Amino acid sequence: MSELESGEGKPNLTPILDMVFQLITFFMLVINFKSAALDLNLKLPVVGSARPVDTKGQESLLILNVDSQGDINVYGRKQPVKEYIAREAMAALIGAKRSQPDLEFGQELPTMVVIRADRTTPFKALNRVIMECQQNGFIRFALKAINREEKG
Amino acid sequence: MSRRRKRRSGEEVELNLAAMLDMAFQLLTFFILTFKPAPVEGQINLRLPPPVGITRAGGSDAGTDFNAKEPPKGLTTLVISAFSQRDGSLAQLAVGETPVGTLSALDNRLQTVFADKSTPFDQVIIYVGPELRYDELMRVIEVCTRQRLPDGSRLSKLSFVEMPSGG
Numbered sequence: 001m002s003e004l005e006s007g008e009g010k011p012n013l014t015p016i017l018d019m020v021f022q023l024i025t026f027f028m029l030v031i032n033f034k035s036a037a038l039d040l041n042l043k044l045p046v047v048g049s050a051r052p053v054d055t056k057g058q059e060s061l062l063i064l065n066v067d068s069q070g071d072i073n074v075y076g077r078k079q080p081v082k083e084y085i086a087r088e089a090m091a092a093l094i095g096a097k098r099s100q101p102d103l104e105f106g107q108e109l110p111t112m113v114v115i116r117a118d119r120t121t122p123f124k125a126l127n128r129v130i131m132e133c134q135q136n137g138f139i140r141f142a143l144k145a146i147n148r149e150e151k152g
Numbered sequence: 153m154s155r156r157r158k159r160r161s162g163e164e165v166e167l168n169l170a171a172m173l174d175m176a177f178q179l180l181t182f183f184i185l186t187f188k189p190a191p192v193e194g195q196i197n198l199r200l201p202p203p204v205g206i207t208r209a210g211g212s213d214a215g216t217d218f219n220a221k222e223p224p225k226g227l228t229t230l231v232i233s234a235f236s237q238r239d240g241s242l243a244q245l246a247v248g249e250t251p252v253g254t255l256s257a258l259d260n261r262l263q264t265v266f267a268d269k270s271t272p273f274d275q276v277i278i279y280v281g282p283e284l285r286y287d288e289l290m291r292v293i294e295v296c297t298r299q300r301l302p303d304g305s306r307l308s309k310l311s312f313v314e315m316p317s318g319g
Contacts, residue, residue, distance in 0.1 A: 013169035020176040027183030040188075045287035047294050050194025114195070119287035122240055123280045126289075127314045134202045142195040145290055 038116065039065035039073045045119040047145035059112055060095060062088050062138070066117040070125025081132055089136035109137040116144040196290070196297055203277050203311035230265065230273045232258070234292050235315070236281025242288045243281070255295050262299045269302040277311045 042065060064085075065073040072079045092111040096103050100110075113133050117126055130141070233246040245252045247265065252258045276296070280289060299307040 013173055017169055017173050017176060020173065020180055024176060024179050024183060027180070027187055030189070031183065031187065044193065045290040047194065047196065047290050049294050049298065050196055052192060052194050053197065112197075116193075117286045119285060120240065121286040122282065123236070123284040123286070123289055123312075124282035124314055126286055127280070127282075127312060130200060130312060131202075134200065139199055139201055141198050141200050143198065143290065143293065144193050144195050147192070147194050 037063050037075065039067070039076070042067065042116055042118045043120075044116065045145045046147070046149055048147060050145035050147060053142070060092065060110065061114050061142075062092065062111050063114045063116065064129060064133075066115060066121055066126060066129055068118040068120045068125075070121060070128060072129065081129055085129070085132045085136055085138075089133075089138065093137070106137055108139045110140075111138060112140045112142055113138045114142045114144060196293060197308060198293070198297070199309040201275075201309070201311060203313050204275060228272065228274045230276045231279060232262075232276065232292070232296065233279040233315075234281060234284055234289065236284035236288070238283060240283050240285035240288065242284065242291070245292070255291055258292070259295050259298065262296065266299050266301060266307070272302055275311055276307065276309065277313055279313050279315050281315050282317055 067073055070081075072081055072084055074084070089109065092109045093103065093105060096110050103109075115126070115129070133141070231248055233244075234242060235244040235246075237243040245255070245258050247258065247261045250261070252261050278292065278296070293310070296307055296310060301307055
């Protein structure tokens with residue numbers, strides 16, 4: 001008597017399990033925890049010559065999400081501009097001292113400030129953030145933009 | 153011992169895959185729900201040092217050295233002005249005191265300025281209207297960073313100065 005005739009047919013789960021594991025592997029590989037630091041509600045300006053730059057993780061970055069009011073959003077929470085940048089500058093200085101022990105407060109920090117500002121942010125609000133960074137030793141900046149308007 | 157031997161020889165050991173499949177589906181559901189592809193973003197890299205006073209040279213202000221007979225040598229500064237309208241759009245551009253109407257005119261003017269190798273600039277300052285929107289500013293920065301310096305490198309060192317309100 002075959003399995004079908006006896007009514008005890010069991011589906012072969014091995015192929016479906018294989019497929020599911022392949023899908024899991026795919027999602028595990030493409031998941032990017034760094035994107036959690038990005039405020040995806042911001043509408044970045046469109047600049048044709050802006051190109052993605054891959055630092056291959058060798059450069060320390062300070063990502064600042066600046067909304068249209070000039071506030072800094074960190075993981076969805078607003079932070080006071082002055083205190084937040086001063087705190088990050090101190091952390092960057094401590095980190096940089098490992099490779100450059102002579103580095104003092106006020107000198108140029110090797111950290112690059114990545115500014116992701118909303119396209120409607122007025123310059124006076126943005127300049128407040130930039131000046132605060134400069135006063136704390138950040139000189140290197142990356143201004144984020146998108147190459148072309150996203151659909152939708 | 154004998155029982156184990158019997159089972160090995162007679163029965164087939166079957167793994168219960170259903171439990172593993174349940175777990176795998178849960179993991180898959182988690183990854184699908186949390187999957188949010190990061191947008192492809194470009195960037196313009198700049199060095200933005202604070203602006204330095206144009207009548208200051210060698211760390212001394214004008215008139216501080218009593219014995220100096222020569223007037224203080226100022227830093228060679230290229231000043232670009234971007235005036236804003238109330239709604240944040242770009243109203244007017246100027247290079248030095250020469251108004252330029254459009255961004256392409258600014259591009260042409262800057263190319264002419266930087267082509268002159270006899271006057272290398274120590275700094276480039278952009279005076280920006282306080283209400284100018286970030287997207288408008290980026291258009292100006294894009295034109296500036298397109299310029300080639302006399303040494304062949306691209307202009308990547310700028311300083312920003314905010315105009316007084318109403319500018």
